[in-house]
Amino acid sequence: MEYIGVDFPIEVIREGITNVAIPKLEFFKRGLWDYAPAQAPVFYNPRMRTCRDIAVLALQSYQKLVGRDLNVSEPLAGCGVRGIRFAREVEGIRSVYINDISERAYQLAKYNVLLNNLEDKVFVSNDDANLFLSRHAATKNRFDFIDIDPFGSPAPYLDSAIRALRDGGLLALTATDMAPLCGVYPRVALRKYGGVSLRTEYCHEIAVRLLAGCLASVAARHNIGIKVLFSHSTRHYIRLYTLVEYGAKKADEALKNMGYILHCFKCFHREIHQDIMLAGHNSKCPECGSIMRATGPLWLGGIVDENFCRILEENLERENFSHIGHEARKIISMVRDEINAPITYYVIDKICDKIGIPTPPLREVILRLSSANYRALRTHFHAKGVKTDAPASTVIEIIRGIAERQF
Numbered sequence: 001m002e003y004i005g006v007d008f009p010i011e012v013i014r015e016g017i018t019n020v021a022i023p024k025l026e027f028f029k030r031g032l033w034d035y036a037p038a039q040a041p042v043f044y045n046p047r048m049r050t051c052r053d054i055a056v057l058a059l060q061s062y063q064k065l066v067g068r069d070l071n072v073s074e075p076l077a078g079c080g081v082r083g084i085r086f087a088r089e090v091e092g093i094r095s096v097y098i099n100d101i102s103e104r105a106y107q108l109a110k111y112n113v114l115l116n117n118l119e120d121k122v123f124v125s126n127d128d129a130n131l132f133l134s135r136h137a138a139t140k141n142r143f144d145f146i147d148i149d150p151f152g153s154p155a156p157y158l159d160s161a162i163r164a165l166r167d168g169g170l171l172a173l174t175a176t177d178m179a180p181l182c183g184v185y186p187r188v189a190l191r192k193y194g195g196v197s198l199r200t201e202y203c204h205e206i207a208v209r210l211l212a213g214c215l216a217s218v219a220a221r222h223n224i225g226i227k228v229l230f231s232h233s234t235r236h237y238i239r240l241y242t243l244v245e246y247g248a249k250k251a252d253e254a255l256k257n258m259g260y261i262l263h264c265f266k267c268f269h270r271e272i273h274q275d276i277m278l279a280g281h282n283s284k285c286p287e288c289g290s291i292m293r294a295t296g297p298l299w300l301g302g303i304v305d306e307n308f309c310r311i312l313e314e315n316l317e318r319e320n321f322s323h324i325g326h327e328a329r330k331i332i333s334m335v336r337d338e339i340n341a342p343i344t345y346y347v348i349d350k351i352c353d354k355i356g357i358p359t360p361p362l363r364e365v366i367l368r369l370s371s372a373n374y375r376a377l378r379t380h381f382h383a384k385g386v387k388t389d390a391p392a393s394t395v396i397e398i399i400r401g402i403a404e405r406q407f
């Protein structure tokens with residue numbers, strides 16, 4: 001292979017069953033503690049492999065669900081690893097369009113296409129993502145699947161992504177701007193996502209719901225509804241996989257899932273409300289009388305779909321996907337267990353800190369809640385989190401009871 005076209009040192013690594021040339025990360029480290037992907041001229045982050053593993057499986061599952069060959073795109077592709085993995089590892093892919101605004105990323109992605117002999121299937125371009133997507137907004141050019149994986153927020157790309165997706169298409173979104181989404185900068189969240197965030201112990205779930213809510217309202221402007229098929233929160237990012245369905249009725253149905261969560265910072269009580277007028281802006285907590293704080297508008301509908309999870313797990317069992325990493329498998333199985341789970345979760349460490357008792361084992365708390373006839377389950381959002389339909393006062397009472405007996 002003659003063409004290289006890049007002006008920086010590269011190395012070829014293997015991710016999944018795909019070989020990719022990436023910037024030689026060692027070369028770009030400036031010190032012992034420096035994290036090279038941030039310094040390299042083209043983006044490749046080995047820590048996002050799990051995100052790509054799940055994306056590969058999700059795309060295969062979607063392809064099985066719709067049963068046709070797919071046109072796929074990745075508008076912010078970096079070195080192209082994700083899009084190239086889609087082309088190499090997923091069956092039933094007709095074409096993959098990868099794009100990046102950076103000239104160096106574009107050159108490296110072109111090289112990677114050649115490296116994998118995918119010139120007939122993977123097409124590379126060098127544009128702004130919104131311009132690239134707008135070029136695919138005409139009916140006959142639309143994609144079946146778009147994966148938006150930016151630095152920070154995907155919000156600037158939602159409108160053009162929605163317009164470039166066909167009816168029944170799938171949109172995957174990454175958000176890494178966790179400070180606004182998790183309530184550190186609530187006004188930034190309002191600006192970017194159209195909803196106020198809140199710094200609670202379940203802020204990662206709020207983040208997923210704010211992103212889904214934002215997408216639902218952007219899609220509704222185009223008379224398009226959304227249905228969330230899968231979502232997860234992993235380390236510093238969240239991911240959302242959403243079906244889009246054309247039609248004013250679908251848009252109206254989707255908007256019925258919008259609402260607010262009210263939270264009491266004193267006693268952990270929370271309430272779900274579809275209408276903030278009914279909830280009241282400065283509602284008093286019915287348990288302790290403190291003023292509750294609101295987050296939203298956000299998505300109160302499902303964030304995991306049972307049928308889609310079943311297909312994901314079926315695919316995971318197949319020989320073709322034996323290379324999918326352990327972390328991706330674990331996330332899928334934990335998220336699967338959260339189908340129809342109650343909205344929000346309690347973090348037992350946080351409760352124990354507040355009431356000044358040692359933290360009991362989580363399984364014990366779950367057991368006690370279940371024996372008291374409440375739904376209680378672990379959540380992938382937090383290692384010490386429990387999703388339950390028990391009121392906060394009962395959760396606290398049960399935790400206190402265990403602590404008193406044990407310590």
Ligand SMILES: C[S@@+](CC[C@H](N)C(=O)[O-])C[C@H]1O[C@@H](n2cnc3c(N)ncnc32)[C@H](O)[C@@H]1O
Pocket residue numbers: 042043044045048052075076077078079080081082099100101102105127128129130149150151
């Ligand atoms: C997080 S990286 C992408 C990583 C890649 N998706 C992966 O899985 O390895 C974000 C990329 O977006 C590109 N980018 C930033 N702004 C852009 C824009 N307006 N249009 C297209 N690409 C853009 C950057 O050059 C960078 O390569």
Ligand SMILES: [Zn+2]
Pocket residue numbers: 264265266267268269285286287288289290
């Ligand atoms: Zn209260």
